[in-house]
Amino acid sequence: MKSVLFIEDNTDIRENMAEILEMAGYKVYTAPDGKEGVAIAQTEKPDIIICDIMMPVLDGYGVIHMLQKNPETQGIPFIFLTAKAERFEIRKGMELGADDYITKPFTGTELLNAIESRLKKAEFLKREITPDLQGLNALITYTTGKDIMKEFAEGRNVNKYKKKQIIYSEGNHALRLFYINKGKVKSFKTNDDGKELVIGLFNEGDFFGYVAMLEGSSYKESAEAIEDSEIALIPKDDFEKLVYNNKDVMQKFIQLLAKNVTEKEEQLLNIAYNSLRKKVADALITLHKKYKTGEEGKFTIDISRENLANIAGTAKESLIRTLSDFKDEKLIDIKSGDITILDEKKLNSMFN
Amino acid sequence: MKSVLFIEDNTDIRENMAEILEMAGYKVYTAPDGKEGVAIAQTEKPDIIICDIMMPVLDGYGVIHMLQKNPETQGIPFIFLTAKAERFEIRKGMELGADDYITKPFTGTELLNAIESRLKKAEFLKREITPDLQGLNALITYTTGKDIMKEFAEGRNVNKYKKKQIIYSEGNHALRLFYINKGKVKSFKTNDDGKELVIGLFNEGDFFGYVAMLEGSSYKESAEAIEDSEIALIPKDDFEKLVYNNKDVMQKFIQLLAKNVTEKEEQLLNIAYNSLRKKVADALITLHKKYKTGEEGKFTIDISRENLANIAGTAKESLIRTLSDFKDEKLIDIKSGDITILDEKKLNSMFN
DNA sequence: CGTGATGTTGAAGGGTTTCAAGACGGGTGG
DNA sequence: CCACCCGTCTTGAAACCCTTCAACATCACG
Numbered sequence: 001m002k003s004v005l006f007i008e009d010n011t012d013i014r015e016n017m018a019e020i021l022e023m024a025g026y027k028v029y030t031a032p033d034g035k036e037g038v039a040i041a042q043t044e045k046p047d048i049i050i051c052d053i054m055m056p057v058l059d060g061y062g063v064i065h066m067l068q069k070n071p072e073t074q075g076i077p078f079i080f081l082t083a084k085a086e087r088f089e090i091r092k093g094m095e096l097g098a099d100d101y102i103t104k105p106f107t108g109t110e111l112l113n114a115i116e117s118r119l120k121k122a123e124f125l126k127r128e129i130t131p132d133l134q135g136l137n138a139l140i141t142y143t144t145g146k147d148i149m150k151e152f153a154e155g156r157n158v159n160k161y162k163k164k165q166i167i168y169s170e171g172n173h174a175l176r177l178f179y180i181n182k183g184k185v186k187s188f189k190t191n192d193d194g195k196e197l198v199i200g201l202f203n204e205g206d207f208f209g210y211v212a213m214l215e216g217s218s219y220k221e222s223a224e225a226i227e228d229s230e231i232a233l234i235p236k237d238d239f240e241k242l243v244y245n246n247k248d249v250m251q252k253f254i255q256l257l258a259k260n261v262t263e264k265e266e267q268l269l270n271i272a273y274n275s276l277r278k279k280v281a282d283a284l285i286t287l288h289k290k291y292k293t294g295e296e297g298k299f300t301i302d303i304s305r306e307n308l309a310n311i312a313g314t315a316k317e318s319l320i321r322t323l324s325d326f327k328d329e330k331l332i333d334i335k336s337g338d339i340t341i342l343d344e345k346k347l348n349s350m351f352n
Numbered sequence: 353m354k355s356v357l358f359i360e361d362n363t364d365i366r367e368n369m370a371e372i373l374e375m376a377g378y379k380v381y382t383a384p385d386g387k388e389g390v391a392i393a394q395t396e397k398p399d400i401i402i403c404d405i406m407m408p409v410l411d412g413y414g415v416i417h418m419l420q421k422n423p424e425t426q427g428i429p430f431i432f433l434t435a436k437a438e439r440f441e442i443r444k445g446m447e448l449g450a451d452d453y454i455t456k457p458f459t460g461t462e463l464l465n466a467i468e469s470r471l472k473k474a475e476f477l478k479r480e481i482t483p484d485l486q487g488l489n490a491l492i493t494y495t496t497g498k499d500i501m502k503e504f505a506e507g508r509n510v511n512k513y514k515k516k517q518i519i520y521s522e523g524n525h526a527l528r529l530f531y532i533n534k535g536k537v538k539s540f541k542t543n544d545d546g547k548e549l550v551i552g553l554f555n556e557g558d559f560f561g562y563v564a565m566l567e568g569s570s571y572k573e574s575a576e577a578i579e580d581s582e583i584a585l586i587p588k589d590d591f592e593k594l595v596y597n598n599k600d601v602m603q604k605f606i607q608l609l610a611k612n613v614t615e616k617e618e619q620l621l622n623i624a625y626n627s628l629r630k631k632v633a634d635a636l637i638t639l640h641k642k643y644k645t646g647e648e649g650k651f652t653i654d655i656s657r658e659n660l661a662n663i664a665g666t667a668k669e670s671l672i673r674t675l676s677d678f679k680d681e682k683l684i685d686i687k688s689g690d691i692t693i694l695d696e697k698k699l700n701s702m703f704n
Numbered sequence: 705c706g707t708g709a710t711g712t713t714g715a716a717g718g719g720t721t722t723c724a725a726g727a728c729g730g731g732t733g734g
Numbered sequence: 735c736c737a738c739c740c741g742t743c744t745t746g747a748a749a750c751c752c753t754t755c756a757a758c759a760t761c762a763c764g
Contacts, residue, residue, distance in 0.1 A: 069589070189617060192704050195625040199617050215610035221617065243606070250602040254595070257609035258567035264616035265541060265551050265573065272623045272665035273547040276720070305743065313624035315721055320744060336729090337743075352544050628752065657711060667753055672712060689711075689761090 002119060003027040005046040007037035007063065008081065009055045017050075020108040026115075034058025038066050041073050047122070048115055050102075052081045064098060077118040081106075121248075157233045161225040169222045174212035176233045180204050183229025184291075188310065189221045198311040199264075201290050213239060214257070226307060271313045274352055280322040281350040283312035284332070288341055300340045354471060355379040357398040359389035359415065360433065361407045369402075372460040378467075386410025390418050393425050399474075400467055402454075404433045420449050429470040433458075509585045513577040521574045526564035528585045532556050535581020536643075540662065541573045550663040551616075553642050563612075565591060566605070578659060623665045626704055632674040633702040635664035636684070640693055652692045 004026045008014040014030050021028045029044055031037035034051075035058045041049060049067070053060035060080055067073040080101040099121075100114055158181065161167055167178065167185065178185075180202055187200035187208060199221060202208045212219045213236060225231075243253055270282055287301050287308075309319040323339070326332045331347055333340040341347065356378045360366040366382050373380045381396055383389035386403075387410045393401060401419070405412035412432055419425040432453040451473075454466055510533065513519055519530065519537065530537075532554055539552035539560060551573060554560045564571045565588060577583075595605055622634055639653050639660075661671040675691070678684045683699055685692040693699065 189621045191621050191625045193625070197621050197624050199620060211610050211613050214606050215614060216607060220614045244599075244603055247596075247599060247602070250599070250606065251596060254566050254602060254605050254609065255568060257606065257613060258563050261563050261609060261612050261616060262567060262572045264613060264620060268551060268616060268620055268623060269541045269543050269549050271620060272549050273543045273545070316742095317722080317744080318720055321720095324744080668710095669712080669754080670752055673752095676712080 001025065001027050002048070003029065003044065003046040004115065005029045005031065005037065005040055005044065005049045005051075007031045007034060007049065007051040007055070007060075009033055009052060017108065017111060020111070021115075024112055034060065034063040037063055041067055041076070042070065045072065046076065048077045048079070048119055050079045050081060050111070050115070054083065075122075077122050079114055079118060157235075159231050159233060161229045161231060163225055163228050165225050167223040167225060167231065168209065168219050170220060171218050173218045174209065175236050176209070177207055177213060177236070177239045178209045178223070179207050179232040179234060181230040181232055183225055183231070184227045185223055185229060185231070186226050186307065187221045187223045196310045197313055198307065201287070201311070203291060207234075210239070211257075211260075214243070214253070226303075276312075276314055276318055276322055277325070278350045278352050279312045279314060280308075280319060280326070281331075281347045283308060284339070284341060284347055285344070286311065288344065298340050298342070299344075300338050302338045353377065353379050354400070355381065355396065355398040356467065357381045357383065357389065357393055357396070357401045357403075359383045359386060359401065359403040359407070359412075361385055361404060369460065369463060372463070373467075376464055386412065386415040389415055393419055393428070394422065397424060398428065400429045400431070400471055402431045402433060402463070402467070406435065416449055427474075429474050431466055431470060511583050511585060513581045513583060515577055515580050517577050519575040519577060519583065520561065520571050522572060523570055525570045526561065527588050528561070529559055529565060529588070529591045530561045530575070531559050531584040531586060533582040533584055535577055535579045535583070537575055537581060537583070538578050538659065539573045539575045548662045549665055550659065553639070553663070555643060559586075562591070563609075566595070566609070578655075628664075628666055628670055628674055629677070630702045630704050631664045631666060632660075632671060632678070633683075633699045635660060636691070636693060637696070637700055638663065640696065650692050650694070651696075652690050654690045 002025075004021050006014060006018055006021065006028060008017070008030070009032055011032070014032065018028045018030050029040050029046060031040050034055050037049075037051060038058070040046075041063075049063075051060045051063050058066075060082075064078055064080075067076065067078070077100075078098045080098045081104060082101055083104045099118055102110060102114055161183070170189070182204055184204075185202040185206075185208060186198050187202070188196050188198045190196050200208060200223075208223065209219070243249055270279065274282070284301075287303065288299050291301060292299050305320055305323075306316050309316045312319060314322075323332065323334065326347075327334050331341075331343045333342055354377075356373050358366060358370055358373065358380060360369070360382070361384055363384070366384065370380045370382050381392050381398060383392050386407050389401075389403060390410070392398075393415075401415075403412045403415050410418075412434075416430055416432075419428065419430070426449075429452075430450045432450045433456060434453055435456045451470055452466055454462060513535070522541070534556055536556075537554040537558075537560060538550050539554070540548050540550045542548050552560060552575075560575065561571070595601055622631065626634070636653075639655065640651050643653060644651050657672055657675075658668050661668045664671060675684065675686065678699075679686050683693075683695045685694055
C-alpha cells in the first residue's frame with residue numbers, strides 16, 4: 001500500500017483530504033506544521049508528500065529544503081499546495097525541487113490525479129538503468145509516447161544484419177541509436193597493426209551506440225553483428241527528446257555514464273598489468289555476467305576464439321593455450337568449441 | 353552587438369519595445385506573427401528571442417516547437433510573453449523549452465532585466481567544459497552564489513598536501529569535490545601485485561574526484577599529490593546543487609562524461625596492443641597536452657620515472673631504457689632528469 | 705658526509721606473440 | 735555418399751619483447 005504524507009496547517013482541509021485519501025486506498029500520515037512533517041517524513045519515509053507553503057513554525061520551503069538534505073528523503077515526490085497562483089511562488093518551489101504544485105482551492109479529484117501521476121512517474125524512475133540501458137525502452141515509451149515494440153511489430157525501422165556484418169564504423173556520424181531485437185553485437189576498436197579490441201558486448205534487449213550521440217560526435221569505434229541479428233534503429237531526435245527533456249532521465253544518464261567511466265578504468269588496469277591467465281579469466285567472467293540466463297548452474301558460451309581473444313586483449317593462440325590450461329585444471333569444459341564454466345569462483349579469484 | 357528578435361502581434365507594444373531595446377543598444381528584429389518570427393530566427397539567428405504566446409497564424413508554442421527542431425536555433429534563449437499568469441500556461445511554456453517568461457503588462461526595465469540575465473547565463477553555458485572541468489569554477493559561483501576564490505582568500509576549506517601525500521583512497525566515500533589551487537595531482541588504481549596505473553593527471557585550476565560523486569558511490573581509485581599542493585574542498589551539496597539544478601549544466605556533464613568514456617576506450621586500445629615505444633611516446637604526448645604552457649617551442653617536464661612508467665603502464669626500467677632510446681634518436685632531451693620534447697611530431701606518429 | 709631515495713645500466717629469465725603446420729568440422733559439388 | 739575445400743581451432747617451436755633481479759651511480763638533504 002502506498003503511503004502519503006499530508007502537511008497542512010488548516011485543520012479542516014487536512015482532515016477532509018486525509019479522509020479522501022484513505023478512501024482512495026492510501027495509508028495517510030498528516031502533520032499540522034512543517035516541523036512535525038519533516039519528522040514524520042524521516043521516520044515513515046512515505047511514497048509521496050503533499051505540503052502547504054504557508055505554514056507556521058516551518059513553511060513549505062523549509063520542509064523541502066530539509067528533506068533535500070537527507071539522501072533518504074530527497075527522492076520522495078513532493079507536491080506543493082499553494083493559495084497563490086503567482087508565478088513567483090510556483091517558480092521558487094519548483095527550483096527548490098518540488099515535482100508539482102496544486103493551487104488552492106482544489107478538489108479531491110485534482111489531488112488524487114496529481115498524486116497518481118507523480119507516483120507513476122516515480123515508479124519509472126526507480127528502475128535502475130543498467131549500463132546496457134535495459135529499461136530505457138519503458139522510458140522512451142513513457143516520454144515520447146511512441147511504443148518501440150509496436151514499431152517492431154509493424155516492421156518499421158528494423159534492419160537485419162548477417163553475422164560479421166558491420167553495423168557502423170569508426171568515423172560514421174552518429175545519427176541513430178540501436179536496439180537489439182534479436183542477436184548479439186560487439187563494438188570494437190582497431191589499432192594501427194589491425195589488432196582488434198572488443199570494448200562492448202551487447203545482447204538481445206540492449207541498446208548501443210549512445211555514447212557517441214551523447215558526446216555529439218561521430219562513432220569512435222565500430223560495431224559488428226556476431227550472430228545474425230535484428231536491430232531497431234531509433235532516430236537521434238527521439239533519443240535526444242528522451243534524454244534532454246527530462247531532468248530525472250538526465251540524472252540517470254549522468255550516473256550511467258559515470259559508472260561507465262569507472263568500468264573502463266577497471267578494465268584498463270586489468271589489461272595493463274594482469275597476466276594472460278587473469279585476463280582470460282576476466283573475459284570469461286565478463287561473458288558470463290553478460291550472457292547468463294536466469295537459471296543457475298552450468299553456463300555455456302559459444303564464441304569464436306578470435307572474438308574471445310579480442311575481448312581479453314591477447315592473441316588468438318595465447319588464448320587457446322590458456323583455455324586448454326583451464327580445461328586441464330577443471331575450471332572450464334570445452335565440448336565441440338562451446339565453453340562451459342565449471343568453477344566460476346576460482347576464475348573470479350584467479351591469482352595473477 | 354547583441355541582437356534581439358521580438359515577436360508580438362500588438363503593434364503598439366511591438367514598436368514601443370523595439371524602440372526601448374534599440375535605445376539599450378541591441379540590434380532589434382521584430383515580427384508581427386509567429387510564422388514571420390520563425391523565418392527571421394532561421395535567417396538572422398538572433399542572440400535571444402522574446403515571443404508572445406497568443407498570436408494569430410502561429411502561436412508562441414508553435415514558434416518554440418519549430419525552433420527546437422532546428423539545431424541552429426534550438427540553443428537560442430527564449431522568453432515568453434504571457435498575458436495570463438496562470439500556472440498552466442507558464443508550465444507548458446517551460447516544458448516546451450522556454451528559458452523564462454514575462455507577464456503582461458510589463459515595463460521596459462523588466463524586459464531589459466530579463467534579457468540581460470538570460471544573455472549572461474547563455475554566455476556561461478557557451479563555454480566548453482573541458483574534461484578537467486576548467487570553467488566549472490565560474491558555473492559554481494554563478495549557481496550557488498558562493499565564490500570559491502573568495503573562500504580561498506579566507507583560507508576556508510583549503511587543505512595543504514605534501515608531495516606523495518594521499519588525498520583520497522579507493523573505497524573512501526565520495527563526500528567532496530577537489531579543486532587544485534596550486535600543485536599537481538595524479539589519480540591511480542593498483543592491481544593485486546601492487547602495480548600502479550595512473551588514470552588521471554590534474555593540474556592547477558583542475559577539478560577532480562567528480563566521477564565517484566556523479567556515480568553516487570565511493571572512490572574507485574586513489575589520488576595523491578605529486579607536488580606539494582593546495583587543494584580546495586567543495587562540499588558534495590554545492591556540487592550537486594550545481595549539477596542537478598540546472599538542465600544546461602546537466603547536459604554539459606553528460607557530454608563531458610561521454611567524452612571521458614571515449615578517451616578511456618582510446619587508452620584501453622593503446623595499452624592493450626601497442627609496443628612499449630608507442631606507449632611511452634603516448635605518455636609523453638599526454639603529459640605535453642596536459643602541462644604545456646601557453647608559449648610555443650620546447651616543452652620540459654619534471655616527473656619521476658616511476659610515475660611516468662605508471663602512466664605508460666610499464667615497468668620503471670623499461671621506461672628508462674625507452675627514454676634513452678628516444679634521446680639517442682633526438683626525439684627528446686634529458687638534462688638532470690628533466691625531459692624536453694624535441695620532436696613532438698615524430699613522437700605522435702610513432703610506429704608500433 | 706652519510707643515508708636513503710631516485711635514476712641508470714647489464715644480464716638473465718620468462719611470458720607472449722608469431723610463424724608454421726596440422727586437425728577438425730561443416731558445407732559444396734560431383 | 736564421398737572427396738574436397740575453406741574457415742576455424744589447436745599445437746609446437748622459435749623468436750622476441752619486456753620484466754625482473756641486481757648492482758651501481760647519482761642526487762637530495764639533514
